[in-house]
Amino acid sequence: MNYVTISPSKLKGEVIIPPSKSLSHRAVIASGLSKGTSIIENVMFSQDIIATCACMEALGVIIKKIKTSTNIYTLKVTGSSNLKLLQNEIDCCESGSTLRFFIPISLIHQNNVTFKGKGKLISRPLKEYYKIFDKQGIEYSTTSGNLPLKVNGSLKSDQLEIAGNVSSQFITGLLFALPLLKDNSTISITSNLESKGYIDLTLDILNKFSINIINDNYKKFHISGNQEYKSRDLRVEGDFSQAAFWLVAGAIGGEINCLDLNSQSLQGDKEVIDVLKRMNATVKISSDSICTKVSKTKHTVIDGSQCPDIIPVLAVLASLSEGTTEIINAGRLRIKESDRLTAITTELKKLGADISEKQDGLIISGKNELNGGEVDSWNDHRIAMSLAIASLRCKNDVIIKDSSCINKSYPTFWQDFKKLGGKINEWSLG
Incomplete structure (x- = not known):
């Protein structure tokens, strides 16, 4: 101790x-979902960012780390178009962002995956995703609602409803994944949306990587399918x-x-x-x-x-x-x-x-x-x-x-x- x-x-x-941890998560993910290679400057390797990088690598993304100063790195990220899991267990450590972002990303294609975590993350709520799984027939199991979470299936384009007062991370996770599906989708927010700033960060990063989302006054998000992330260089503020x-x-x-x-x-x-x-x-x-x-x-x-x-x-x-x-x-x-x-x-x-x-x-x-x-x-x-x-x-x-x-x-x-x-x-x- x-x-x-x-x-x-x-x-x-x-x-x-x-550098912003929230922006670092988003930049690593968006670059990993892109075709080609992106350079992401000014990333601090905290435990949460290490967890997100590990999850991207589990999807076949190649991340080369170049140290520039004490614990600060430039990342050369070569994206993966396949996104087929190279391993069936994903350890999100104690990062709520990593877990909630990667659950829908891991289901862009048919996958059988187990999400693990540590500390308080084991019991942090995921019911917004469970409701989607139930609606779409995605198989899942938990330990009394807690991690580990086992999921088998694939996410489908849909008209989805998400509560806005639990965590904006559920919305961000879906905003990352839904543009890569075949058909159009909508996300309707069923309660007052808290942490709008985090949604703004997500929409801004998506736009920088050539993904277009229509934001209807934070009450509904319209997502066109069959979009393509395009690599770019970025410095994290x-x-x-x-x-x-x-x-x-x-x-x-x-x-x-x-x-x-x-x-x-x-x-x-x-x-x-x-x-x-x-x-x-x-x-x-x-x-x-x-x-x-x-x-x-x-x-x-x-x-x-x-x-x-x-x-x-x-x-x-x-x-x-x-x-x-x-x-x-x-x-x-x-x-x-x-x-x-x-x-x-x-x-x-x-x-x-x-x-x-x-x-x-x-x-x-x-x-x-x-x-x-x-x-x-x-x-x-x-x-x-x-x-x-x-x-x-x-x-x-x-x-x-x-x-x-x-x-x-x-x-x-x-x-x-x-x-x-x-x-x-x-x-x-x-």
Whole structure:
């Protein structure tokens, strides 16, 4: 078990924000579905991206990795037109995106495949796909609804209905697969669509690889069949969900300039900028960077429906801001890598925060500083990194248990924390 001990400090300096994990997933998949060879620059090999690359390779895609800096690679991706599985078991590790994207992709042709996973992924919901399997007569079996999932059959062009308030990943998975089927399809959204930003990223990537989808106001998606992905070169932009940690860190305890961010990005987690501004943080935006400085921040209302991944670190910001902040429409955080509403509430309370949990949100009364103490990451990368940011305004050291979980999305987080002046000691027990 790995731990970090963090002593309170101010962070200052520049940090190169890691490439977007969401865009990296999509770029690797779209290039792998294309005829020809694509060059995808600026990809960080987190555990989730490693899982997606492995799944593409299982479909016959050739991926050559060229290291350009610490854990950053350029990928030369040669697509496969056959998409016949080379192996019958697919291990998605702990990546929900990989699992939900690859289930329909694996069924573009007739295949018999078993999907495996680890940790919380084993029990994350897949019922939206099970409904499609039942409708289309695709054989499948699970262990009481959980992984491993065994599927035998092929996806058919269809008029499909998907709930929009469980995960946008189901919609993205279908948007990848349906254009390659023979006939036209539609996807109708049966409830309010949350995380629209992720759908925008998918549609943008598909368009870049010559796939055309008609978006009818996010209520219905019209997909022509017999389309063809065309290879192209692409550079992945910086990740706003990872930048959020440093932008909050700058606002509560330092001055941090986040580099390689596209201020015109389609990423939904760009919402962090608007939240920081509403909370009176000093935010300076340039063409390719965003800087925050220590500020006297105040309360607001934060809607988590479109930006669930940044809610844990925004809860840290609220805990150290004047007044009472309410986080609403965040019920989907309960089905992430951990129950993030319970996790962040439990651990911030240990540090001395005044935070309470609702069914779909949080109520947080801010303090000038927290106490510190020992906390648990819940094996959730976003909880671990959020607690690290909270340490900047604690009286005493913060010890984070199971700190290596950051490898899921941001393997160099602790290195960047140190480079910015963080006082941190990593150690292992047992």
